[in-house]
Amino acid sequence: DTAVSQTPKYLVTQMGNDKSIKCEQNLGHDTMYWYKQDSKKFLKIMFSYNNKELIINETVPNRFSPKSPDKAHLNLHINSLELGDSAVYFCASSHDHRAYEQYFGPGTRLTVT
C-alpha cells in the first residue's frame, strides 16, 4: 500500500549511458514532481506534471526528459549520463498543482562512474 513508489532504489552506471527511473503514486493525486538532491542535501525541483501536462520545467539539461503516460505515473529518462548527474532523485505527488503538501517517494540513488 505504498503511496509513492520509485524504481530502482539504486542505480550505478557508467558515463555516457542512458537510464530511466520510474515513479508511481496510488493516492489519486493530479500533480507529480521530480526533485534532485545533491550531496549537500540541497533539494531542487526539476519538473512537474499536472494531469499529464508539463507545468514546471526548471533549468535542467535537455538530456533529462520526463514522461507522464497517465496521472499516476511520471518517469524520468536521462541520456548521456555525466558524473555530475550523481544524486538522489525523488519523485513526489500532491493533490493538485496548488500549494498542497507533497508526498515523496523513497528516492533513487544514481551513481555515475
Place this chain on the structure above:
Amino acid sequence: GQQVMQIPQYQHVQEGEDFTTYCNSSTTLSNIQWYKQRPGGHPVFLIQLVKSGEVKKQKRLTFQFGEAKKNSSLHITATQTTDVGTYFCALSSSNTGKLIFGQGTTLQVKP
C-alpha cells in the same frame, strides 16, 4: 527568483536539550511548509503555515510564521534521538505547487 535562507546548517544537541531552526526570506511569503528527512530517508511533510503570526504545535514541535510573513521557525522541546534528521523549510507557489527548499538544518542528538 524567490529564495529562503535556513540556519543553522548543523546542530548537535544533548538529548533533552531544545533545538530551533530558522528560515528567512527577503520577500513576503504566501505560505511556508516544513519537512523532515531522516538519514537515508525521504522528505516527510510536517506542516504548512499560511497566516501571519501563526503558531502551530505538534507534540514537542512548535512552528511559527512571522508577523511579516518573511520568516518562520521550528522549535523542538526536549529533543529525543528519534528527532535526528534534516529539517527543511520550503516555500510553495500557489500556481504551480513548486517547492523552493531551504538548505536544511541537520540535527544530531547525543543520547
